[in-house]
Amino acid sequence: MARNDPFLTDVEARADYKSTSPFSGWTRREHLVTREVALLVFVPWICYVLLLLVFALPPPGVFASVFALICWAGTLLAAGTSHDLQKRHGSPFYKLLTLTVLLSCTAGPLAGHHIFVTEMSSYWMHQSGVTYKGVAPSSSPDAYQDAGIIDFSDGSNLDLRRVLGSRPVGSTTTYCIAPIMDSSASKRVHFFAADVDCCEPRRSFACGDAAKPSARTGVVLPAHSSSYNAERWQHFYNAAAQAAEVPCRYGHGGAEALRC
Structure with missing residues (x-):
């Protein structure tokens, strides 16, 4: 007697259905490949981004260093687990x-360290530094050893007659210096505006907002926050010495403005 079952509702009850289906094996393989591709894409990427962030963003200190090492060890553990599964x-x-x-594990820390050295070390130095307002360019810079940001007094301006661009041998970067002066009778230069690749031709200092009459505020160039900043600061310092045409002096504070 024929069975009236147009929707094949009893097909799951047949023990040999899945084994005889031509699509069951292909579906399982497709799901397996999809899972493997997802793991290959997301696991290394998550490890890279995590390590980049923990090496680049936190402020310098013991806690940040220990946390970064723990994250790095965790990614190495993940690699070791994958290696054990491969052998098995x-x-x-x-x-x-x-x-x-x-x-x-290699690229993440390297990229993070590069970002910290070139960008974030200066940021954290400015965050921890003191902001001084109403500073006269003719005043002694020794009182501002801990400065992060300096807001100069009204009447301050750039001496465009002594703008200097210095390019070290073998470098493609021009380090630009312009003395910051006021209306006092003193011609001794204590503070400089500084930037890169913005002072050609001579007596032109088109660096940021420095050309605006209302520009009075600048961040202090860090001298010792990283090896990158130390080298960069030294190039500016050499240019400042040439621009001032007098022996330059500087202290040994953690953050130093260019001054002569």
């Missing part, structure tokens, strides 16, 4: 995952 199963997927995670 012999799958090329785990071998590739191990290599990409190890690459993230």
Whole structure:
């Protein structure tokens, strides 16, 4: 007698249905490949971004260093786990995952350290520094050793007659210096405006907002926050010495303005 079951509601009750379906094996393989591709993309990327952030953003200190090392050790542990699975199963997927995670363990800290040295170290120095307002350019700079930001007094201006661009041998960067002066009778230069690649031709100082008459505020160039900033500061210092045409002096504070 024929059964009236147009929707095949009893098909799941048949034990041999899945085994005889031509699509069941393909579906399982497709899901497996999708999962492996997702792991290969997201796991190394997450490791890279995590390490980049913990090495680049936190302020300098013991706690930040320990936390960064813990995160780095965690990603190494993930790579070790993947390597153990590769030895156990012999799958090329785990071998590739191990290599990409190890690459993230190397690239993440390197990129993060570069960002910290070139950008974030200056940021944290300015955050921890003191903001001084109404500073006369003719005043002694020794009182501002801990400065992060200096707001000069009204009447301050740039001496465009002594703008100087200095380019070290073998470098493509021009380090630009312009003395900051006021209306006092003293011609001794204590403070300089400084930037890169913005002072050609001579007596032109088109650096940021320095050309605006209302511009009075600047951040202090860090001298010792990182090796990168120390080298950069030294180039500005050499240019300042040439622009002032007098022996320059400087202290040994953690953050130093260019001054002569």
